[in-house]
Amino acid sequence: MSTPISGTHFGLTAGDYHATIASVGASLRTLEHRGRPLVVPFDADEVRPAYRGATLAPWPNRVVDGRYTFAGVEQQLPLTEPNRGHALHGLVSWLDFAAVDRSGDSATFAATIEAQAGYPHRVEVTVAFRLDEQGLHTTVTGTNTGPTAAPWGTGPHPYLVAGDGRVDDWTLSLPASQVLTVTEDRLIPTGLVPVTEEGGVFDFRTPRVIGDTFIDHAFTGLRRGEEGEAVVRLTTTDGSGVEVSWDSSCPWVQVHTADQPDPASSRLGLAVEPMTCPPDAYNSGTDLIVLEPGASASASWTIRAV
Secondary structure: OOOOOOOOEEEEEEOOEEEEEEOEOOEEEEEEEOOEEOEOOOOOOOOOHHHOOOEEEOOOOEEEOOEEEEOOEEEEOOOOEOOOOEEEOEOOOOOEOEEEEEOOOEEEEEEEEOOEOOEOOOEEEEEEEEEEOOEEEEEEEEEEOOOOOEEEOOEEOOEEOOOOOOHHHOEEEOOEEEEEEEOOOOOOEEEEEEOOOHHHOOOOOOOEEOOOOOOEEEEEEEOOOOOOOEEEEEEOOOOOEEEEEEOOOOOEEEEEOOOOOOHHHOOOOEEEEEEOOOOOHHHHOOOOEEEOOOOEEEEEEEEEEO
């Protein structure tokens, strides 16, 4: 029996939840609650579209022009977003992760980023998925197994589905007070502003219907609960839906309405991506983690039904 093109698949079940993980990119391929999809899925024998469900590391989002300087040395990464000329979403999204631990409701995967042009560091990445009656919990850990300090950042890339309809029909609750503005053509960060600017188009602190709003922005200034969790919630008119929560390991979240040129595939789900650092952190240095040799850093998040 041949391996599906998206890698080896691992099904997890707990209570009313079921998830499928694909080994290529340690990707969340499906997640359902009582048979209701919580994320936009993809087929087993399909090349994963648009980073759908992928693990992002050693950076989330973009490195502008793929160029940065670290430890006094200028580096040039391959440009994986050619239409905008950037290095997009890290180096692990097409690695085939090995399963290093497995049970009926959990699976842990590991892969190594080998030293290469543009990123001359060796970092081991582990991605642990655990499903229980509270949802799907994911923890990504980077460990520097090389001889020099390495820049690091991570995040997930799920496209959330609240229920019937599309992004325009759903209500978004996003507890962020600041948004990172970007250029219209290349989405290069230009500055951090209150979400109340521009008529409050990016202010979803009070839940409201997304409508035709275009979003592909990073947010911060997150309001957190008593246990330190930030929560982004997406719901339908009857109040059911899906939410993502995460702790202080991710002070940023990227939200994208998944606009595509083809109306049939546009705005099928809302990308909600907790991030340890903002776009282009390799240049700005904002919240960039530096892993010293032998050091590790972890970040965690949970997706659950509403």
